[in-house]
Amino acid sequence: MPAPLFEYLLRIGDDRLVLGHRNSEWCGHGPILEEDIALANISLDLIGQAQLLLNLAGQLEGQGRDADTLAYWRDDVQFRNLQMAELPKGDFAFTMMRQFLFSAWANLQLEGPIQGNHEDLKGIAAKAHKENRYHLRHASEWVIRMGDGTEESHRRAQAALDELWPWTGEMFQQDDVDRAVAEQGAVVVAADLEPRWRAAVTDLLGRARLTIPTAPMRMTGGRKGRHTEYLGRMLAEMQIVARSHPGATW
Amino acid sequence: MATTDTSASEWPLWEVFTQPPGGKPHEHAGSVHAPDAEIALQNARDVYTRRGEAVSIWVVPSVLISASAPGDAGPWFDPGNDKPYRHPQFYKTPRGVKVF
C-alpha cells in the first residue's frame, strides 16, 4: 500500500483537479459575462490548489513524479477524487449547487490539514481555505438567488439538489488512509464534520427555499479508484495532447 | 428596475471604485452589470481585481451618480487656475534651505 499521506494528497488534489476542469468547461459559455469571469476564477483557484497538492504528493512519493505526471499519466482507476466532482457540468444550477455543496464541505474539511503537523501541507491548505471561503460565498449567493428567484430557477435548483444530494455521502466516509494520516498527526480528523456541514448546508438551503431530499446515499468508490462512466471520457479529453507526445516538453 | 421585460436584461449598471494598497484613495476602475449590491461587489472583485490590484471595493448604481455638466467646466474649475497662492511653489524659501 502506498504511503497514506500520498494517498490522502491524491484524494484532495484530484477533487480539485477534476472539479476545476469541469468548471473550466464554462469558459466562454457563461450565462452573463460577469459570471463567466467569476467561474473562471474559481476554476483557476481549484486547479492551482491541485497543482500544489499533487506536486507535494509526488515529492513525498519520491519517484520523480510531479503534478503534471500525476495529472496526465494516470488512468481513471488511479484517480482518487469524489465521484460528485466528475459528473458533467450540467446547467448553471447543477454547477453552482455542486460548488456550494463541495465548498461548504471543503471549508470544514481543510481545517484538518491546517491543524495538522505537516508544514508544507498546512501552507497549501491555508491558502486553499482562504480561496474556498470566496467560492462558498459566491456559490451560496447564487443558490439563494436560484432557489428564491423565479419559478424556473427554483425548479432547476431543486432538481440539481435532488440529483447531487445522494453523492454527498462520499465526502464523509473514513477509511484506513484517514485513520493513518490522523495517527501521523498530519491531519486532525474532526468527528463532527458531517453534522457541522449538514447544519450549515441546511441553513442556507432553507434560506433558498429548497428542500433537502430524503433519498438514500449512493454507493461510492472514488477514493478507491472506482468511478462513474464520466471520468474516463473526461480524462481522455484532458490527457489527449500530453499522451500523444510522450517525453515532450510543453 | 421594475419587473418589466427582463428577458434581454443584462442587469443594471454599477460603477466600481477600487482602492489600491498603501492608503491611496478609491479610484474609478470601470463598471459591471449586477442585479444587486452583493453580486455587484462580487462581480467587481472578479472583474477588476484579477491581478490583486485592490484592498477595498465600492460599488454604486450608475444611475445614482450625479455629475457636473460639461458646460459648467469653465465657471466651476477656471477660478482655481488663477490662485497660485494655493500652491506651495508660490512661496520662496531662503537660499540654502534644501529640506523644508
Next chain:
Amino acid sequence: MTTDPKTPAPEDPAKMAEFDTRLARDETIEPKDWMPEKYRKQLTRMMSQHAHSEVVGMLPEGNWITRAPSLRRKMVLLAKVQDEGGHGLYIYCGAETLGIDRAELIDQYLYGTAKYSSIFNYPTLAWADIGVIGWLVDGAAIVNQTMLARASYGPYARAMIRICKEENFHKRQGYELCATLARGTPAQRAMVQDAVNRWWWPSLMMFGPHDGDSPNSGDLLKWKVKLKSNDDLRQRFVNLTVPQAKAIEITLPDPDLRYDEASGNWLIGPIDWAEFKQVISGNGPCNHERLAARRAAHEEGRWVREAAAAYAAKRSEPAGQAA
C-alpha cells in the same frame, strides 16, 4: 438614442467648430460632451465591434482549455481566455457611455448585422494554435490597441490602457509556447509551423482593408479615434514579427516576403482579399459555429439572469433605489 437615422439633422456649425478645435488640441471627448452624431455612431460601431470580438474570441482558444497538455498551460490559457471576457466587458461599458445598453449591443451581433473580427471565424485545429494566436493574433491586436489607448474618446482610451497592460502577458505566453514547440520534438515543430501557416495571413487581415478600400478609416482618422492607418499598423506588425519568427526558426508562409533597405520595412506579398470578404460576409470556416455557441450561451443563461433580477426585485433592493 432616439435620432432617426434616415434624417440626420445638420450639425450646429458653432458646436462643430468647437469640437474640431478640441480635437486639434488633443483634448479627450467625454460622455456628456457634445459630439457630432456621426462621431457617436462610428464610435458605437467600432467599440461594440471590438467588444464582440473579445467575447467571440474566447471561443477558439476556449476550445483547448480542457486539452492543455500541462497544468501550467491550462491555467495560463484559462486566465487568458478569462481576460478576453474581461476586455469585452470593459469595452462594452465604454460603449454604454455613448447611450446604448449592453443588452442592445449584444442583441445586434447575436441576432442582427453587427460584426466582430474575422479572425475568430478560423478554427483552432491543434494545440500549437494556442501559441500562435497569442503570438500573432494578440500581437496584431496589441499594435492596434496601443494606438487606441490614445483615442480621442476618453472611455475608449481608458479601457484600452487597462487592456494593453493585461494583454502583454497574452503575447508573451503565446510566443513562449511557440518557442517551446519549435525547439521540441519533430512532431511539435511540425505542429507549430503548420499553425503559423494557417494563421499568418488571417492575422494580417485583422488590420482591415488597404487604406484606399477602407470605408470608415477617413472619419475615424479625422476624429482621432484612430491615429494610424490600417496599412501603417499592418507594416508595424510585420516589422515586429519577422525577426521574432527568425529567432525561433519558423518560416512565415509568404514567398514574396523581403526586406526593403530604402524604407527599412519588411514587404509582404499580396493579401487574398477575396478570402477576407468571404469570412466577413459570414462564409468563413467557423462563422456559423461561433454565433451558434454565443447564442446558446445567451439563451441558456436567460433564466439565470432572470432569477437574480427577480430575487433583487423581491428584496426591493434594485439598482437605483439603493440599499
